[in-house]
Amino acid sequence: MTGYLIAGGRVVDPSSGQDATADVLIVDGKVAEIGSISDAADAQVIDAKGLIVSPGFVDMHTHLREPGREDEETIASASAAAAAGGFTAVCAMPNTDPVADSASIVEKVWALGREVGLVQVVPAGALSKGQKGEKMADIGEMIQSPAKVRLFTDDGHGVQDSLFVRRTMEYLVAFDAIYAEHCEDAALAAGGQMHEGDRSMSLGLRGVPAAAEELMAARDIELARLTGCRLHLLHISTAGTVELVRKAKAEGLRVTAEATPHHFSITDSALENFDPNCKVNPPLRTDDDVRAVIEGLRDGTIDAIATDHAPHALEEKDQEFSYAPPGMVGLETALGLAITKLVEPGHLSIAEVVSRMSTQPAAILGLDQQGRLARGATANICVFDPAATWRVEPSSFRSLSRNTPFRGWELTGKVVHTFFEGRETSRDQVAELESA
Amino acid sequence: MHKHLLSMDQLSAEDITKILDTASSLRQMTSRPIKKLPTLRGRTVCNLFYEASTRTRISFELAAKRLSADVINFAADSKSSVAKGESFKDTAWTLEAMGVDAIVVRHGSSGAPEQLSRWVQASVLNAGDGAHEHPTQALLDLYSIREHFKDLEGVKVAIVGDIVHSRVARSNVKGLVTMGADVTLVGPPTLVPQQATGWGAEVSYSLDDVISDVDVCYLLRVQKERQAEQLFPSLREYAAIWGLDSKRVAKMKPDALVMHPGPMNRGVEIAADVSELPRSIILDQVANGLAIRMSLLYLMLGGPEAVSA
Numbered sequence: 146m147t148g149y150l151i152a153g154g155r156v157v158d159p160s161s162g163q164d165a166t167a168d169v170l171i172v173d174g175k176v177a178e179i180g181s182i183s184d185a186a187d188a189q190v191i192d193a194k195g196l197i198v199s200p201g202f203v204d205m206h207t208h209l210r211e212p213g214r215e216d217e218e219t220i221a222s223a224s225a226a227a228a229a230g231g232f233t234a235v236c237a238m239p240n241t242d243p244v245a246d247s248a249s250i251v252e253k254v255w256a257l258g259r260e261v262g263l264v265q266v267v268p269a270g271a272l273s274k275g276q277k278g279e280k281m282a283d284i285g286e287m288i289q290s291p292a293k294v295r296l297f298t299d300d301g302h303g304v305q306d307s308l309f310v311r312r313t314m315e316y317l318v319a320f321d322a323i324y325a326e327h328c329e330d331a332a333l334a335a336g337g338q339m340h341e342g343d344r345s346m347s348l349g350l351r352g353v354p355a356a357a358e359e360l361m362a363a364r365d366i367e368l369a370r371l372t373g374c375r376l377h378l379l380h381i382s383t384a385g386t387v388e389l390v391r392k393a394k395a396e397g398l399r400v401t402a403e404a405t406p407h408h409f410s411i412t413d414s415a416l417e418n419f420d421p422n423c424k425v426n427p428p429l430r431t432d433d434d435v436r437a438v439i440e441g442l443r444d445g446t447i448d449a450i451a452t453d454h455a456p457h458a459l460e461e462k463d464q465e466f467s468y469a470p471p472g473m474v475g476l477e478t479a480l481g482l483a484i485t486k487l488v489e490p491g492h493l494s495i496a497e498v499v500s501r502m503s504t505q506p507a508a509i510l511g512l513d514q515q516g517r518l519a520r521g522a523t524a525n526i527c528v529f530d531p532a533a534t535w536r537v538e539p540s541s542f543r544s545l546s547r548n549t550p551f552r553g554w555e556l557t558g559k560v561v562h563t564f565f566e567g568r569e570t571s572r573d574q575v576a577e578l579e580s581a
Numbered sequence: 582m583h584k585h586l587l588s589m590d591q592l593s594a595e596d597i598t599k600i601l602d603t604a605s606s607l608r609q610m611t612s613r614p615i616k617k618l619p620t621l622r623g624r625t626v627c628n629l630f631y632e633a634s635t636r637t638r639i640s641f642e643l644a645a646k647r648l649s650a651d652v653i654n655f656a657a658d659s660k661s662s663v664a665k666g667e668s669f670k671d672t673a674w675t676l677e678a679m680g681v682d683a684i685v686v687r688h689g690s691s692g693a694p695e696q697l698s699r700w701v702q703a704s705v706l707n708a709g710d711g712a713h714e715h716p717t718q719a720l721l722d723l724y725s726i727r728e729h730f731k732d733l734e735g736v737k738v739a740i741v742g743d744i745v746h747s748r749v750a751r752s753n754v755k756g757l758v759t760m761g762a763d764v765t766l767v768g769p770p771t772l773v774p775q776q777a778t779g780w781g782a783e784v785s786y787s788l789d790d791v792i793s794d795v796d797v798c799y800l801l802r803v804q805k806e807r808q809a810e811q812l813f814p815s816l817r818e819y820a821a822i823w824g825l826d827s828k829r830v831a832k833m834k835p836d837a838l839v840m841h842p843g844p845m846n847r848g849v850e851i852a853a854d855v856s857e858l859p860r861s862i863i864l865d866q867v868a869n870g871l872a873i874r875m876s877l878l879y880l881m882l883g884g885p886e887a888v889s890a
């Protein structure tokens with residue numbers, strides 16, 4: 146098999162601490178060599194001068210919508226969008242129709258992902274049957290299926306019944322699997338359209354207080370302490386939650402957390418013209434919260450940047466604000482927002498962004514062929530231009546959905562090539578021409 | 582004049598003065614035997630109401646007709662969804678295709694008029710959206726207060742009741758503050774948001790503390806469903822602590838006014854006898870509403886600036 150020689154790029158691999166100019170040779174789906182390579186006669190040469198060569202990104206939080214809403218997204222279209230965004234693995238959230246609460250469904254999602262072959266589709270399992278928070282889903286069977294489920298969540302809403310949480314956490318300990326929570330107290334958040342604060346009050350939209358997230362995060366941390374279960378907090382969005390995670394980690398609890406690009410990029414001020422594309426759950430918060438999320442990403446309190454990619458049909462978003470469903474697509478803007486909002490202002494280094502987008506989520510999910518760039522490892526690689534600027538044009542997304550608040554934004558940081566298992570799954574022609 | 586009227590945020594003190602002055606001259610004209618003006622002949626105004634509100638709709642309808650406009654009334658389903666019935670956007674496009682010049686919209690969802698204004702060429706007038714705004718109500722209230730005190734600057738206004746859920750309160754605070762009035766919001770903390778101080782208003786939890794000092798006591802309707810949401814223990818208790826009864830009226834300045842946007846809950850926010858006192862100008866508010874809505878349609882659709890713009 147003919148391989149690729151990625152020549153002259155800056156190889157950044159936080160898993161080994163490497164950050165230096167080097168060539169990377171891909172042969173037979175594996176990284177054959179990293180270093181100064183002169184002998185690669187039959188390999189296709191990719192000029193990576195001025196580009197970053199990193200392990201492919203791993204998204205811990207993706208809504209692929211299949212099965213159930215194939216008009217909004219499919220495993221194939223989400224995989225293409227992921228590849229375009231530099232991802233080589235995505236964790237498929239279980240809130241599909243039917244819900245991924247049994248071995249047969251997670252296995253089907255996993256198999257479809259393999260068939261498409263653009264990224265590793267890693268199914269998450271539901272915690273409860275039908276995500277109703279009442280009866281435990283087939284947790285052990287999902288773990289033992291070919292999908293090898295490792296992360297369980299009722300994402301879409303928080304689990305309200307604390308006893309159910311305790312029992313599920315206790316059960317998950319047997320498998321060293323992860324309890325992942327969408328932190329939201331349903332009673333406090335009921336009817337909420339946006340973050341509760343000055344802006345919600347002035348817009349006359351019912352708010353979701355920060356406390357709705359923080360109460361559940363605090364409860365789950367205490368139950369993780371009680372049970373010894375691994376806990377992952379999904380899309381944390383408030384300064385208070387960041388502080389809870391920081392404290393839990395300092396106490397040595399096995400708690401991890403993720404934050405989305407939109408929660409470190411924009412605030413509730415984006416809702417001032419009632420654009421339903423800015424409606425998301427958890428809601429966009431305040432400047433102080435954005436600062437806290439960025440600080441959490443910087444100091445390692447927040448382990449991972451995860452997209453919460455949530456495609457919605459145009460007719461569903463093009464409704465009155467209060468009727469529109471929450472969520473926004475994110476796979477194809479994640480790197481650009483991370484470079485523009487984290488690296489350019491000097492909050493995180495490129496290596497730290499790669500660590501939050503690849504190394505650490507791969508480690509949490511236990512994906513040993515992701516998140517590292519070592520000789521002999523599977524060639525899951527992203528090549529990106531950290532200086533290229535581009536304009537977000539949703540009509541060119543590979544995703545079937547267009548619901549983004551970042552339309553028209555000028556972003557810095559562009560994915561040029563993505564390799565999954567040694568095959569090139571995405572190539573940006575424009576960026577390639579410009580860098581040539 | 583602005584193309585749309587979505588929020589009182591859009592209006593400067595000069596804009597508001599112009600709208601009130603125009604309403605004033607139109608009021609004089611319509612008190613003549615022939616009440617109709619030809620200004621909007623050939624123009625079409627659509628009342629698009631997703632919430633039933635007979636009084637606001639009739640007021641707009643009459644205002645448009647007095648200016649010789651054609652009027653269409655479109656009462657839509659209160660709950661729009663893709664599954665059942667026509668979507669809000671499809672309705673907007675349908676009206677657009679019919680060539681209406683202005684859409685007066687009442688909607689239960691905050692922001693719906695602003696969304697509508699992005700979809701159509703017609704002028705959009707917000708006739709009340711969710712808990713967001715009700716600018717024409719605020720303008721008619723400003724008109725009514727100015728009529729009595731000649732100037733809005735320095736007038737002390739207490740707005741009493743359910744501020745959190747009230748579009749009338751939001752629009753009134755913005756308009757009053759813009760015009761230099763002193764506004765105090767009064768009610769229990771479950772109904773008066775802490776954030777209101779950021780709107781340039783004072784907050785008080787005691788009507789007794791403020792009643793003797795105000796020029797206007799503006800009472801908001803207290804919906805019975807708020808009691809079910811546990812925002813206060815009972816309507817009886819609400820009336821006793823925050824209701825305006827004759828004992829509290831006796832403490833008011835002699836020339837102070839009582840106002841209410843209607844419809845009233847007599848015996849809750851306002852005692853029945855209070856609503857009938859001469860200082861209560863609730864019916865003037867209704868009459869002034871017609872003049873304000875004529876003024877807005879005139880300025881936005883038919884005035885000399887609208888023609889030249």
Ligand SMILES: [Zn+2]
Pocket residue numbers: 300301302327379380426427
């Ligand atoms: Zn979620």
